[in-house]
Amino acid sequence: MSKRRRILKASTITMAHGAGGKAMRDLIEDVFVGTFDNEDLNKxxxxxxxxxxxxxxxxxxxxxxxxxxxxDPVEFPGGDIGTLAINGTVNDLAVSGAIPKYLSCGMILEEGLEVDLLRRIVRSMRKAADEAGVLIVTGDTKVVPRGKGDKIFINTTGIGVIPEGIKISAANCKPGDKIIVNGFVGDHGAAILNARGDLALEVELKTDCQPLHELVQAMLVVCPELHAMRxxxxxxxxxxxxEFAEASEVAIRLEEASIPVRNEVRGVCEILGLDALYFANEGKLVxxxxxxxxxxxxxxxxxxxAGQHSAIIGEVIEGYAGRVLVKTGFGGERIMDMLVGEQLPRIC
Known part of the structure; x- marks a missing residue:
């Protein structure tokens, strides 16, 4: 007979939910174990x-x-902080060529957080984990006093296995290589910015958050010697x-006209004087x-x-080691440096 789980009856998180006693046990067994529900975690x-x-x-x-x-905010069009936590870690594994297997989940909750919001986020994590074929097998919960956090922070750690013969590294780029992205860039950054309500734009912008491991494995089937990916x-x-240009001591030239960017994201960039190439993505690889x-x-x-709008956007070239150049629509070139400072804070 299966063991009866505890039930969390509180409507908001209190300091007791992080104190190690019955209240914390109620939270863990009901919200986390009850949702993630797998043999390894249930122990x-x-x-x-x-x-x-x-x-x-x-x-x-x-x-x-x-x-x-x-x-910030923790919920936004197309996802929430839980979706990000799963897919972000899955993708960090995937771009090494690894097959993702197991995740941990560390939660830092602010006193006063609505339990209904927490349940929604945890359900999002379970859904994303199921779609990515990974298990959340261990975790930790801490509670900080009201005003000492901002609703919820999540840490996820992931373990995966890299098949034999795969040696993907930022230091592998060679002149003649091509640069490919798997779709429109900048969607996530624009969606979060719009979700904060500061722009009051009447456009629908959704995060691109998605797992990429199956796409990567399909790429490796036809090109096991793929050089670099992030x-x-x-x-x-x-x-x-x-990062690629510096690690490999090469130069990279992009064709601006070949880079896929949604018109809505271009509009946000034009309003704010920003560049979509610096916007965060949560479902795009290079x-x-x-x-x-x-x-x-x-x-x-x-x-x-996950790659229906993929495009070749440039190539690796000799000379100008460590530089990234962009060929503009006017026929000239500009240098695209690494981001200095924080273009958009708390974006993921």
Whole structure:
């Protein structure tokens, strides 16, 4: 007979929910264990335990990553902080070529947080985890006094396995390689900015938050020697490409006209004098692919739901080591530096 779980009856989070007693146990068993609900988590041990042989059967390298999420507002068109926490960590694993398997979930809750809001966020996390094929197997909860946080902060740590023969690295870029993105850039940053209500724009802007591991695996089937790849979250595509150029000591030239940007996002950028290439994304990757395989990879990406608007946007070139250049629509070139400062705070 299965053990009867505790029920959380409170409508808001109190300091008692982080104190280690009955109130905290009610919160954990009802909201977290009751929603995530898997064999490893349900044991309520201080750690999750895995069969190493099952992981080794998938590949010889373990991928391990962690990220924290402090987005404002915590709910926005197309997702919420829970969706971000799952997909963001899944994607950090995916762009190494790893198959994501397990996640942890650390919650920092502010006293006074509505339990109904917390339940919605946790349900979003379960839904995103199911879609990505990962399990949330361990976690932690802390509560801070009212005014010492902002509703909810989440940390997720992920474990995945990299199949044999995959060696993706920012230091692998070579002259002649092509740069590919898997769709419209800047959607997430624009959606969060609009959700804050400061612009009062009458346009529908939704986050692009989505898991990318299946897209990446499809790319690797046709191009196992894919050179470099990262998800373009904070700092956007511009920052990722500058990191590639520096790590590989090469230059990168982009074709501005080839970069997919929604008209609505262009409009936001024009109003604020910003550049979509620096906007955050939560479902976009930047891949550096051997030039002679770029078209093959692109066709695979275009046939996948997460890459329907993929495009080749530039190439790796010799000279100007560490520089990223953008060929403008007027025929000239400009230097695209790494983001300096914080263009949009608390974006993910």
């Amino acid at each position: 309520l041990e201080d750690q999750a335990r895995f069969d190493l042989s099952a992981l080794q059967a998938l590949g010889g390298q373990l991928a391990f990553t962690t990220d924290s999420y402090v987005v 998800d373009a979250s904070r700092g956007g595509v511009a920052t990722v490409l500058n 891949a550096v692919v051997p030039g002679d395989q770029a078209e093959t990879v692109l066709q695979v990406m275009l046939s996948h739901p």
